[in-house]
Amino acid sequence: MEAKEAKETREQIMEEDLGLVERARQGDTEAFGVLIERHRDKARGIAERMTGDPHMADDIVQDALIRAFMHVGSLVDASRFLPWFHRIVRNQANMRLRRGGPYRKEKPLSAWDKTHAERVDWENLDSILGHLTRSASEAARTEHDPAEHLLRKELYETIRAVLHCLTRKERSIFVAYFFRQLSPDEIAAMHRMPVGSIYTYLHRSRRKLREEHVRISLGLLPEKEGMAMKRRRILDLPPWPAHATTAVSLIDRIGHLLAALGDPWDTAELMGLSGFAFRMKISNKTTFADGIYVYDWRMTIHSVLQTLGYQSSILCGQLAESPVPLLAAAERFPVVLPIEEALLPFIRKYIELGRPVLYFDTFATKPYVHEWALIYGYDDEAREVILTDLMKPEGKRISYDDLAENPLRFLVGIDGEAKAFVPARPSTANGTEAAAAERVERTERAIREAVRYSREGCEYRPMTGYLTYTSGLAAYDRWIGHLQSGHANRYGMGQLAFVYADTRRYAADYLRRVPLEGEAMRLALLASEAYEQAAASLAALSKDVPFIRSTELLTDELRAVCISRLTQAKEFETAAVGYLEKAICELEKEK
Structure with a gap:
């Protein structure tokens, strides 16, 4: 009975750990802190066994925690968190020992076992490293103090593993330059290549070696069998009209x-339910188009997909x-x-x-x-x-x-399983009353959020103080202000006009199809017409300032035209929001 309870407790802890790792991977520092508190003691035990020094073990665990927190986002398999973290602890301990741990005792290479010396090809890096690895392994078995030799053995094996990330030609050039000390001119003559190509190979090799070393130190190196497997798959995407x-x-x-x-899904419905049909955000600096992309990506995308029935x-x-x-x-x-x-x-x-x-x-x-x-x-x-x-x-x-x-x-x-991929939209024509009611409720949530965003703006605020934005109906005033001050960026203007003309067109299309009745539906249709007019004004602006790469400045005459277009669009959109507010009141009356 006790064994069963212990097993259930372990399984519960493992399940909780998985959830904490997933949250930590997404930047949740609190989840990372809980995770580490659970496993710090074991990590410290590993470090102390390797070093024999409790004070050094504390430092090692601290260093490992920093590295783990910085790179937990690169961990693909959440279930591998503990082995991954323990590998980082061991690597940090090994680094400390190499720098001068309690076992450090230097010996010249000439003092090592020379039983394999006659088999070494001193022009071949693999042969040299193989010899040094064997010598270190032999010394570890025979010496009273084997720790340093084992660490050297690991170092040489790591070098060999890292070098195998290079192609044959990259490796040849790298070895010639760094180990045989040949000049780029000599290597170019040897390989019958331009000197410039040699520098390119060396630059590429340095980058690949650096990345490969990081992979090994973080325990991300693939299994040998996996390295040899070359796979290919391309999905057939359906046409996108x-x-x-x-x-x-x-x-x-x-x-x-x-x-x-x-x-x-119908695109108008996606735009309406996601809220993107009703959004507008303008940078407070100039008419850069970055405001289109500034929102809480993780929360927003997760929420949109969840609304559509997907995890x-x-x-x-x-x-x-x-x-x-x-x-x-x-x-x-x-x-x-x-x-x-x-x-x-x-x-x-x-x-x-x-x-x-x-x-x-x-x-x-x-x-x-x-x-x-x-x-x-x-x-x-x-x-x-x-x-x-x-x-x-x-x-x-x-x-x-x-x-x-x-x-x-x-x-x-x-x-989710493939069987879960069924239309998440309930149909009022052949669905149940509950499904139809759910669709109405979802529509009401979308309309309420459209009104809230228009009146109050986006809740997301960047932590970086010099990046600030104005959103909702107030964004029109910010946009017009940039044009009046002459600080408008023409290229950004083109993309803003292009995108927001399209969003208002979809806002109008979405509201024409909402499953409302009576006075609420009439008001939704009036809002649809007003958004259509706003879209027309923004489309005219997009025609005046097309979305193309251009360094041409906006003339005073063109800026005046743009201000007029935006003023008109804001008037129509303000009216549309007013109709939506009245529609919400009608829905509340019905309830």
Whole structure:
């Protein structure tokens, strides 16, 4: 009985740990703190056994905690948290011992066992490292104090493992330059290559070696069998017709993703239920288009998908020491490393299940700077992923290296069994009364949120003080103010007008179809007409300032026209919000 209770307790703790790890991966510091409090003692025990010094063990665990917190976002499998963390503790302990732990005793290489010396090819790095590894292993078995020899053995084995990440030619050039001390000119003559190519190879090799060393130190190196496996799979995406597209690429890609799962949604309904049909956000600095993207990505995307009947997993992060685009949206993401193993298992998992992965692409084709995309295939042989691009109907490819080095990392996978992929929208025509009531309730929530956002603005506030935004109806005033002061950015203006003209068109389309009745429906239709007029004014603005790459300044005459368009659009949208407020009052009366 006691054994059974102990087993149930262990299982409960493991389940709680998984939840804490998932929260920690998404930047929840409180969850990480709880997790560490549970397992700190065991980690300290590992460090103390390795060093024999309790004070050094405390320092090692502290260092390991910092590394684990910085890189927990790169951990793909939450169930592997403890082995991963213990590996970091061991690596930190080994580093301390190499620097000068209680067992440090230096010996010259000449004092090592020379039984294998006659078999060493001193021109071959593998042969040299193999000899040193064997010598260290032999010394560890025969000496009274083997710790230093074992550490050296591990070091040489690590060097050998790291060097195997290079191609044959990269390795040859790297060894010639760093170990044989040949000059780039000599290496170029030896390989019959331009000197510039040698520098390119050396730069590439340094980067690959650095990344490979980080993989090993964090325990992210794939199993040997996995390294040899080259896989490829490309999903067949269904056609995405022009009438279904929206300039809000997040909702556009979610719509295409759900269509690929056999659950096609009407884009107007997606725009209305998600709230993006009614949003507007303008930077307080100038008419940059970044406000379109600044909101709580994790909460918003999870909430939108949940509203549509889906659960999701999110993998996100920002690279250290890299300029991160859209910092106002990404600043709460955990700091991660440019390691492809931190992303590819996530992508392979969902592609193998037949589900594309929602991805934020910072390599979007011009005139876009960055946009949402779907990854729908991968190719290990070519080392590329296949993804959508707004300007390339045929799709495009980006390398695993570019994928890993994207400074803003955000991927979303749809969870659940395939049987769960059924339309989440209840139909009033053939559904139950409860289903119809649920649809009305969902519509009412969407309308209430549209009014709240218009009147109060976006709740999300960047932590970075110099990045501030105005949202809701007040965003029109901020936009007009930029034009009046002459501080408008023409390129950003083009994208803002293009996107918000499209959102208001979908707001009108959504409200025409809502499942309301009587006076509430009449008011919703009046709001729809007002949004249609606002969309027309913004579309005219988009025609005046098209979304194209241009450094041309806005003339005084053009700025005056733009101000007039925006003033008119605001008047119509203010009227639309007023009609929606009255519709809510009618719904409350009915209740």
